[in-house]
Amino acid sequence: MILAKALVKEYTLGGVIVRALDDVSIEIRDGEMVAITGSSGSGKSTLMNILGCLDRPDSGSYELAGEDVAKLSTDRLAEIRNIRIGFVFQSFNLLPRMSALENVELPLLYQGDRQARAKAKAALETVGLFDRMHHEPNQLSGGQRQRVAVARAIVTNPAIILADEPTGNLDSKTGKEILALFEDLNAKGHTIIVVTHDPGVASRCKRQIHLRDGHVVNEPLGAAANPVTEEKG
Amino acid sequence: MLFWTIVKVAFKSLAANKLRSFLAMLGIIIGVGAVISMMAIGSGAQAQVLARFSAMGTNLLVIRPGQRGSGGVMSGTQLNLKLDDADAMLKEAEGIGAVAPVVSGSSQVKYLSRNTRTNVLGSSTTYFTIRTFEIDKGRTFTEAEVDRHARVAVIGPVTATNLFGEDDAVGEIIKVKGINFQVIGVMKSKGDQGYFNPDDQVIVPYTTAMKQLFGLDYLREIDIQAADEEKLADVQESVKQLLRKRHRLQADTPDDFSIQNQAELLEARSSATKTFGILLGSVGAISLLVGGIGIMNIMLVTVTERTREIGVRKAIGAKNRHILLQFLIEAMIMSAVGGVIGVGVGVGAAHVVGDVMALQEVVETFSVILALTFSVGVGIFFGFYPACRASHLDPIEALRYE
Structure with missing residues (x-):
């Protein structure tokens, strides 16, 4: 459950104060698959950073699974990113010189999980790359790399998967495969938030949140387009 | 992990x-x-x-006579270190393990037609243990041989080679200053020390050396081995006081002898x-x-x-x-x-x-x-x-x- 109220975030760019988010309120229930769309400069990256606990809002409140994370310490935010959120990036962002398996088990190692290896293998099996687990990123295709990134995102079994233009660097066929993977994960109960400017990708999601100039348009607080009744366990 | x-x-x-x-x-x-x-x-x-240093013995004190002369002008070594001094040390000073009086001189040594000039040293049986000399062949001389002024000699390996070549030296007769000595032992090599080669010398009983070879009544040095290496400094002090007393030195007179401490050098x-x-x-x-x-x-x-x-x-x-x-x-x-x-x-x-x-x-x-x-x-x-x-x-x- 994501509950953000009246988020404000400002930047100073060349002496001018830019309000990237201006009074943004969003509610995303567990198990939803949501697209956040908007042109560049609309504030969607800023929103994603705050939703992903990479950044803190200047004002407003943000509750994640009942916990107000707006004012937590840097270390506690790192823990929340580690446990509750899985990131998938446009440019994959796998670590070089580490095998697929080592990349996937890394989030668990930061937790000190003793079953890291077994869980990482299971996650790679979920994305269909069990036979490539000892390959390093530069030995994998773009689609395979993004699958490894998805495996890394789900290995801690987070409630939310936050994807930033996940198909932006892929051809349309592999892009569709990745989206299908997200739909599978959504069916298993993960909340999926996809940040994109591609209408084709956005249309695959059950609900869209549009941002323009730091405001949410056509998305009043609490009005979920497709309310999900079943709660994720 | x-x-x-x-x-x-x-x-x-x-x-x-x-x-x-x-x-x-x-x-x-x-x-x-x-x-x-x-x-x-x-x-x-x-x-x-x-x-x-350990080849020379570590718990060793060497007493030598002082320099003669005054006002900074040295005119030679004093002849004041006597056999009595050595005897007194063994009896009266504390913590002494062994004492060896030493006299020496350079001399021509002959065997048949071969001859060599080397250091001839007279000392007691304890000299070999104090200076850690080991015997390669034969034996060292005995107390009895020292007492009866026996004409026996223990020679260094270099001297042995100079005189005998590869042949066995033990039992042969050599001439030192024209006097016959029987070689009873050859020492093991200790290696050249640079300023002095302990492998090239002839060691005879000090009695024989003083009376028959050199005609001396004074010593070149007295070697003392402390019973306990830890107490070397105490022994040094005790020996010093004893010698000052025996030489009747006033409190303000400097020592007329010197004591060299191997541990201090080390x-x-x-x-x-x-x-x-x-x-x-x-x-x-x-x-x-x-x-x-x-x-x-x-x-x-x-x-x-x-x-x-x-x-x-x-x-x-x-x-x-x-x-x-x-x-x-x-x-x-x-x-x-x-x-x-x-x-x-x-x-x-x-x-x-x-x-x-x-x-x-x-x-x-x-x-x-x-x-x-x-x-x-x-x-x-x-x-x-x-x-x-x-x-x-x-x-x-x-x-x-x-």
């Missing part, structure tokens, strides 16, 4: 930039190499000095070696400092290059201390690898220099551990700032970094 992954990644990233890593480590390699090789050579030289030598070591240590410390700066420089470059990686690690849940630890371990591994290579280079260099200087270098475990500890310490110290910088990067900016 996390630790080993970090170590593995650190080694891989070092291997990925081989030349750069090597150049960064070069300062450490040179520093450690210099310290290890110099310490090995220093220890080797010290061991050689020690061996020479101490002087080892303190010189210590100074040498401190000097080398500071050279090494400066090299390590420079090496550390090299590592810091390369770590700063690495952190900048891997900004994006740091962002990713933070996004997936790495805390600041995880990032700090990772870069600290990488710096530490770089300096430790440099240290290990440096030890290898140092051992090799010491071997080469040891060969050139004709001494056996001694690589001590202590110096290796010290050098490695220091190089790892340098890695931690100079790696801390870059690692700190990495750990405080903002995850969003780091992720955006191209």
Whole structure:
């Protein structure tokens, strides 16, 4: 459950104060698959950073699974990113010189999980790359790399998967495969938030949140387009 | 688990930039190499000095007559050290293990048609134990032979070769100053001492030497072995007081004899070696400092290059201390690898220099551990700032970094 109220975030760019988010309120229930769309400069990256606990809002409140994370310490935010959120990036962002398996088990190692290896293998099996687990990123295709990134995102079994233009660097066929993977994960109960400017990708999601100039348009607080009744366990 | 992954990644990233890593480590390699090789050579030289001193006996006091003359003008050695003095020491001074009176002179020694000029030394049976001479063939002379002024001689291995070549010397008769002596023993070699070769001398009972060979009533020196090495200084003081009393010296008169203490000489030598070591240590410390700066420089470059990686690690849940630890371990591994290579280079260099200087270098475990500890310490110290910088990067900016 994501509950953000009246988020404000400002930047100073060349002496001018830019309000990237201006009074943004969003509610995303567990198990939803949501697209956040908007042109560049609309504030969607800023929103994603705050939703992903990479950044803190200047004002407003943000509750994640009942916990107000707006004012937590840097270390506690790192823990929340580690446990509750899985990131998938446009440019994959796998670590070089580490095998697929080592990349996937890394989030668990930061937790000190003793079953890291077994869980990482299971996650790679979920994305269909069990036979490539000892390959390093530069030995994998773009689609395979993004699958490894998805495996890394789900290995801690987070409630939310936050994807930033996940198909932006892929051809349309592999892009569709990745989206299908997200739909599978959504069916298993993960909340999926996809940040994109591609209408084709956005249309695959059950609900869209549009941002323009730091405001949410056509998305009043609490009005979920497709309310999900079943709660994720 | 996390630790080993970090170590593995650190080694891989070092291997990925081989030349750069090597150049960064070069300062450490040179520093450690210099310290290890110099310490090995220093220890080797010290061991050689020690061996020479212990060949002469370590719990040894040597009493020699003082210099004659006054007002700084020395006009020769006094003839005031007597056999009675030696006897008195054994009876009256405390803590004495053995005493050997010594007389000596240079003389022509003949065997058949062969002759050699060598040092002829007269002493007691205890001389061999005090001066740690060992017998190779035959035997030393006995108390009885000393008492009856026997004409027997124990000769050094060099003298034996000079007179007898490869033949057995024991039992043969040699002529010293025209007097026949029977060779009863040949000593084991102790090696040339530079200023004096203990392997080239003829040792006879002091009674025979004083009465029959040289006609002397004074001694060249008295050698004293302390019963307990720890109490050498006490023995020295006790002997000094005894001699002053026997020579009837007033309280304000300087000694008319000198006492040489082997332990003191040894101490002087080892303190010189210590100074040498401190000097080398500071050279090494400066090299390590420079090496550390090299590592810091390369770590700063690495952190900048891997900004994006740091962002990713933070996004997936790495805390600041995880990032700090990772870069600290990488710096530490770089300096430790440099240290290990440096030890290898140092051992090799010491071997080469040891060969050139004709001494056996001694690589001590202590110096290796010290050098490695220091190089790892340098890695931690100079790696801390870059690692700190990495750990405080903002995850969003780091992720955006191209």
